[in-house]
Amino acid sequence: MKIFVVTYGGGHAALVAPVIRELLENGHAVTVLGLTTAAQYLKEQGIKTIGYSDLNGTNDDDVQRWGNMLAQDVPNNGTVNIVETKAYLGLNFRELVIKHGESEAFNLYEEYGRQAFLPVEVMKSALNCYKPDLLIATNSPRTERASIIAAGELNIPSICIVDLFALQEVQWIGQPGYADKICVLNESVRQMFINSGREPHEVVVTGNPAFDRLIKHETKLAGLKLKQDKNWNDGKINLLWASQPEPTKHPFNDKVGDPTLPRRIERELRSFVAKHDGFRLIVRYHPSETEKFEPQERVEFSPASENIAVLLNAVDIVVVLTSTVGLEAYLAKKIVISVDCSVFTLDAPFSKLGISRGVSSPRELSEEIIMLECDVRNNRKMSSDLDEYSDSSATTKILNQINLLCEEKFRHGKA
Secondary structure (H helix, E strand, O other): OEEEEEEEHHHHHHHHHHHHHHHHHOOOEEEEEEEOHHHHHHHHOOOOOEOHHHOOOOOOHHHHHHHHHHHOOOOOOOOOOHHHHHHHHHHHHHHHHHHHOHHHHHHHHHHHHHHHOOOHHHHHHHHHHHOOOEEEEOOOOOHHHHHHHHHHHOOOOEEEEOOOOOOOOHHHHOOOOOOOEEEEOOHHHHHHHHHOOOOHHHEEEOOOHHHHHHHOHHHHHHHHHHHHHOOOOOOOEEEEEEOOOOOOEOOOOOOEOOOOHHHHHHHHHHHHHHHOOOEEEEEEOOOOOOOOOOOEOOEEEOOOOOOHHHHHOOOOEEEEOOOHHHHHHHHOOOEEEEEOOOOOOOOOOOOOOOOOEEEOOHHHHHHHHHHOHHHHHHHHHHOOOOOOOOOOOHHHHHHHHHHHHHHHHHHHHHO
């Protein structure tokens, strides 16, 4: 099969890279349009990419003129090749001009910047050139979105792989007809799309391949070894507090934060452990925090250099505000408690998405932990034998969806 992949940024590239590698190993012809930092990330992974500068029309006089003009206002920090930047701006702006006229195109760009771009015609041209049997894209709002719309107009089957929660992206991914299959993180995200109008069979829980490392056999073994090396396998329940800074104000709205919140949570957990000798606390500060760790009986420190995937496989309960460590812990099948009073809680509503058990303040942590003690014991029994069946990786689940879609296309082609 000929497969065309569109991905933007390092995070999305990390999501699709394992899928691309498997497709290449299975003999598929894969073309990857890697945008911004995705190109560098994939290059480091040994995956070849193309860019906007490789697409039809890049050398046209009007595209060159607009690209050169608009690129003058773009800071060149070296992360993206300037030739690629000019090609991107020129091709996208030309599409704006064709749709709205040059004067209105400049007005739109001045008001919205790159948010004004949705290069469906650019992507139709690319797909007509490469003629793929299948399109795969992640969930960014411009080129990736445009590529799926273009594939639909050209009757090319498509899969959208959603990285996390899609709280904003549901506005367009939730529209009927957008992609043939949507691969999502968990059942809560799936239900959100179904509630938005998607058919249940169109939305599949696969997980995010970027997190597959969390459930690998060798990672679990390393977690067991860490428990043994640190004498954490003494029957005590191991709590991890994954701290993060809390600002005085949300950077994008008027929500007021409490910078003392992380330390109040830590004090509450330290107090709990001091009163309950069946528990141990591991404290891990965010790299941007400058806190000095204070030793205490059954309270230990995890440095930033310690592998987080291995650490998560060595603990039982993980406490977070909105750190992605909470998501990683959930995917590693650990019990997660989120303290839902951060300025960022609405941006990462873990408890509402079924990722965590939410508490509204640090004072509620002790009661919640006590209530979860039985769940921890059950979790340990379920995961005690590493040779038992474990869920297949997100990569495998996405590949299954690709194969099903390809088989369906083949059957329709023969019919």
